[in-house]
Structure formats: C-alpha cells, structure tokens
Amino acid sequence: MRSRLQNSEIKNLLPAIIDLAKRAGEHILQVYKSEFEVTEKEDRSPLTEADLAAHNCIVAGLESLTPDIPVLSEESAKIPFSERQTWNRYWLVDPLDGTREFIKRNGEFTVNIALIDNHESVLGVIYVPVQGFSYYAARGEGAFKQSEGEAPAKISSKKWEGGTLKVAGSRSHRCDSLDSMLEKIGDYEIISMGSSLKSCLVAEGVVHIYPRFGPTSEWDTAAAQCVVEEAGGRITEMSFKPLRYNTKDSLLNPWFFVAGDQDIDWQQYIPDDDVVPLSRQTSKIKEKRRPV
Known part of the structure; x- marks a missing residue:
C-alpha cells in the first residue's frame, strides 16, 4: 500500500482546489444564463453542455496541479476497474451535481x-455557483463554509436532543423506505434540497440527518463525506460502516445515511428491508435505476 498523504500535504492543496471549483462554476453559470440543450446519457440521466464544460475545466486544472494523481469524473467514468484498482490515490469529481436542479433553474x-487516499475521502470541496459559496474540508483540519468576499466560518453538525428531527430530503424523488423510516421517527420536519447540498445541511447543523434509499454513485458523496466527517458527523452505509471508494468494479453507492449526531443509535429507525448486503442493494439499484 502506498503511504498515506500527510494532513499538511492535503491542506496545502485546498486553496487551489477551491479556486478550481469556482472556475468550473463560472463555466456552468455561462450556460445556466443561456438557452441550453439537454441530452441523455446511457443511463437516461440528463446531460448538458455545462456538465461537459465544468468537467473539462476541472480535469485540465487537476492534471496541471497534480500530474501524478489520476482523475475519475462522472463524465469520464468508463475507466476499467483493472486500471482503477492500481490507484492508491486519485481525484473523484462530479463537475455538476444536480443536473435536474440546473435544468429547473432553481440554483x-x-x-x-x-x-x-487509500479508499477514504481526505479532501472535499463543494461549490454552489448561483449562491457563490463553498463548503470545504481537509482531513484533520475541520470543515468550513465560505461566502464570496467573506472570511471562512467553521461549521459543525448538530446533536439531536429530542423534539422534532430535521431531515434533509430529495427535491426530485421520494420512496417508501424513507416514508417507513419517518413513520418510526414520528416527530420530524423535512427540508427539501437538491444535490450534495443535502449532506451540507447536515454538516452545518441545519438538519440532523439525510437518509438516502436510492441510487447514487461514488462521485455524489465523496466531497461531502470529508466535509461531514470534519464537521463531526458521518456518512455510512445502512449497516453504519463508513462509505469507502474504489473497492469494486461498480461505482454505485449502497444506500447511505448521513448523520450529524454520532451518539444516536440510528439503526433503530432503519426499515429492516433496507439493512441488506451491498450485493443485494446493487441489484436493487440496477432494477430501479433512474435519473437522479
């Protein structure tokens, strides 16, 4: 196994990655403000020229910044596992997470x-182009939110001390498993949001949890996982083992659970049918796969 990066090495990369995410955001906004066309990828999920413009910007920037570290992006995901499994370290990119929200123009x-690094997310940057702010974290350095022109503010997840449980939910779809879980909880409030912003709401303490009973890919969670963990929360499988990356041929995630409070036994609220091995979840995903 290749030696792990030191925390100081990871931290030193942050400013350049934040800047790169902002530059990609500028490309996205140029398309966002125009009349753009929407096409479909092989899995029937939507694709716009903004996805591709952001992808090209980020990949070029990363290859220039760290030419020895490979890049895996949603828009270049057909790299075989036989090649990927030789990587101990790589960049994992979703150039435009929430294409459906982009198409709806809701920001x-x-x-x-x-x-x-060695299957773990050790640096994460999430940039929100329309609002102009970033969430970011590096291993061992805490998590931060920064608006344009302002100093970064450290963020932390929220403890649940009883009362109404605030739950982040998808803007685009709902499922029976989530409804079953909410029925067990009883007193809850759903805050709907698109893209990785749902996990960011957990990281900054706006909501307590974000359970995901549906198809996602590894690039959908990687940046958010570092931010959430450095904010004091966690992103896990439904068995409550941390999500790990590039461990198998498929790049699909299992169902996952984002929690701000690590002291709660969240397992008691998970519907029994959804605490299943990854192989069965992957089978479910293939059966139910749809645009996200």
Whole structure:
C-alpha cells in the first residue's frame, strides 16, 4: 500500500482546489444564463453542455496541479476497474451535481471535487455557483463554509436532543423506505434540497440527518463525506460502516445515511428491508435505476 498523504500535504492543496471549483462554476453559470440543450446519457440521466464544460475545466486544472494523481469524473467514468484498482490515490469529481436542479433553474446544484487516499475521502470541496459559496474540508483540519468576499466560518453538525428531527430530503424523488423510516421517527420536519447540498445541511447543523434509499454513485458523496466527517458527523452505509471508494468494479453507492449526531443509535429507525448486503442493494439499484 502506498503511504498515506500527510494532513499538511492535503491542506496545502485546498486553496487551489477551491479556486478550481469556482472556475468550473463560472463555466456552468455561462450556460445556466443561456438557452441550453439537454441530452441523455446511457443511463437516461440528463446531460448538458455545462456538465461537459465544468468537467473539462476541472480535469485540465487537476492534471496541471497534480500530474501524478489520476482523475475519475462522472463524465469520464468508463475507466476499467483493472486500471482503477492500481490507484492508491486519485481525484473523484462530479463537475455538476444536480443536473435536474440546473435544468429547473432553481440554483440547487454544485461542483464537487474530492481527493481519495487509500479508499477514504481526505479532501472535499463543494461549490454552489448561483449562491457563490463553498463548503470545504481537509482531513484533520475541520470543515468550513465560505461566502464570496467573506472570511471562512467553521461549521459543525448538530446533536439531536429530542423534539422534532430535521431531515434533509430529495427535491426530485421520494420512496417508501424513507416514508417507513419517518413513520418510526414520528416527530420530524423535512427540508427539501437538491444535490450534495443535502449532506451540507447536515454538516452545518441545519438538519440532523439525510437518509438516502436510492441510487447514487461514488462521485455524489465523496466531497461531502470529508466535509461531514470534519464537521463531526458521518456518512455510512445502512449497516453504519463508513462509505469507502474504489473497492469494486461498480461505482454505485449502497444506500447511505448521513448523520450529524454520532451518539444516536440510528439503526433503530432503519426499515429492516433496507439493512441488506451491498450485493443485494446493487441489484436493487440496477432494477430501479433512474435519473437522479
């Protein structure tokens, strides 16, 4: 196994990655303000020229900044596992997370860049182009939110001390498993949001949890995982083992759970049918796969 990056090495990369995410955001906004066309990828999820413009910007920037670290992006994901499994360290990118929100023009889409080191997310940057602010974190350095022209503010997740549980939910879809979980909780409030912003709401303490009973890919969670963990929360499988990256041929995530309070036994609220092995979840994903 290749030696792990030192925390200081990771921290030193942050300013350049934040700047790169902002530059990608500028490309996205140029398209956002125009009349753009929407096409479909092989999995029937939407694709716009903004996705591709942001992808090209980020990949070029990363290859210039760290030419020895490979890049895996949603828009270049067909790299075989036989090649990927030789990587101990790589960039994992979702150049435009929330393409559906982009198409709806509701502003709830993000640029996501993560550094994966030995299967763990050790750096995460999430930029919100329309609002002009960033969430970012590096291993061991805490999590921050920064608006344009302002000093960064440290963020932390929220403890649940009883009362109404605030739950982040998808803007685009709902499922029976989530409804079953909410029924167990009883007293809850759903805050709907698009893209990786749902996980960011957990990181900054706006909501307590974000359960995801639906299809996602590794680039959807990687940047957010570092931010959430450095804010004091966690992103795990439904078995409550941390999500890990590039461990298998498929790049699909299992169902996952984002929690701000690590002291609560969240397992008691998970519907039994959804605490299943990854192989069965992957099978479910293939059966139910749809644009996200």
